[in-house]
Amino acid sequence: MFNKTPQYLDSARQSPRDMSLALHAFTATGVLVGMAALVAVLDGSARLAIIWLLVAQLIDGIDGPLARRLLPEEATTKFDGYVLDLVIDFVTCVLVPAAFLWEFKMVNHDRSGMIAVAALLMFSCLWFSRTDQQDSESWFHGFPASWNMVVPTLWLLNSSPTVTLVVVACLSILTMTNVQFAHPIRVVQWRFWNVTAISVWVAGVLFGTIWSPGIPFPLVALIFVGPLMVTAGTVARQIEVTRDVQLFRNR
Numbered sequence: 001m002f003n004k005t006p007q008y009l010d011s012a013r014q015s016p017r018d019m020s021l022a023l024h025a026f027t028a029t030g031v032l033v034g035m036a037a038l039v040a041v042l043d044g045s046a047r048l049a050i051i052w053l054l055v056a057q058l059i060d061g062i063d064g065p066l067a068r069r070l071l072p073e074e075a076t077t078k079f080d081g082y083v084l085d086l087v088i089d090f091v092t093c094v095l096v097p098a099a100f101l102w103e104f105k106m107v108n109h110d111r112s113g114m115i116a117v118a119a120l121l122m123f124s125c126l127w128f129s130r131t132d133q134q135d136s137e138s139w140f141h142g143f144p145a146s147w148n149m150v151v152p153t154l155w156l157l158n159s160s161p162t163v164t165l166v167v168v169a170c171l172s173i174l175t176m177t178n179v180q181f182a183h184p185i186r187v188v189q190w191r192f193w194n195v196t197a198i199s200v201w202v203a204g205v206l207f208g209t210i211w212s213p214g215i216p217f218p219l220v221a222l223i224f225v226g227p228l229m230v231t232a233g234t235v236a237r238q239i240e241v242t243r244d245v246q247l248f249r250n251r
Contacts, residue, residue: 094121
């Protein structure tokens with residue numbers, strides 16, 4: 001009973017190669033970038049806000065693969081990387097785009113616009129709290145509240161408040177469904193298509209932001225391609241799932 005090692009000594013013996021805290025700190029920089037994006041929104045600089053949102057997405061895309069590659073299975077830390085990622089994603093993917101939507105008058109400043117922003121926020125909150133966000137193959141259940149890509153795309157395309165309202169309403173409803181959206185990296189099925197789709201989308205938003213205002217038609221077409229590819233992949237997956245369910249029921 002007297003040989004038990006105190007907990008603080010166990011902590012001191014952790015391997016110096018345990019990079020958990022450093023990687024969590026890198027992930028946490030995403031919230032600083034999110035704050036920079038929010039400040040840009042409040043300052044009325046839409047282009048700078050979009051650039052910061054893309055930087056946040058870059059950090060989000062890097063930290064996961066880094067953690068899987070560098071962290072040993074025995075890595076110990078007081079911080080939960082999954083929860084940390086969710087907190088930061090809610091800021092960069094939901095809160096900042098919601099502010100962007102309102103600040104740049106992408107929806108009317110009336111009851112309809114307030115309902116649209118409220119729906120975006122509330123349904124996104126519900127999606128982030130889902131216990132079935134992803135299946136074992138890393139397909140998201142419901143639209144994964146990726147407003148950080150949707151809202152800048154609508155702004156670059158100069159969509160009318162009516163179109164924006166319809167898009168926000170449809171995607172908000174989709175967050176509560178079981179329609180499957182691909183994680184662009186982790187989903188093995190159609191990975192090349194999924195990675196290409198998100199890469200083209202990010203490239204379209206980036207170059208569109210740099211070029212705006214007065215985006216030339218070829219670039220406008222490029223901005224459309226990414227979302228269309230994501231939509232096509234989602235529809236194809238839903239057809240496949242529906243077919244498999246039907247075959248299972250007919251057995």
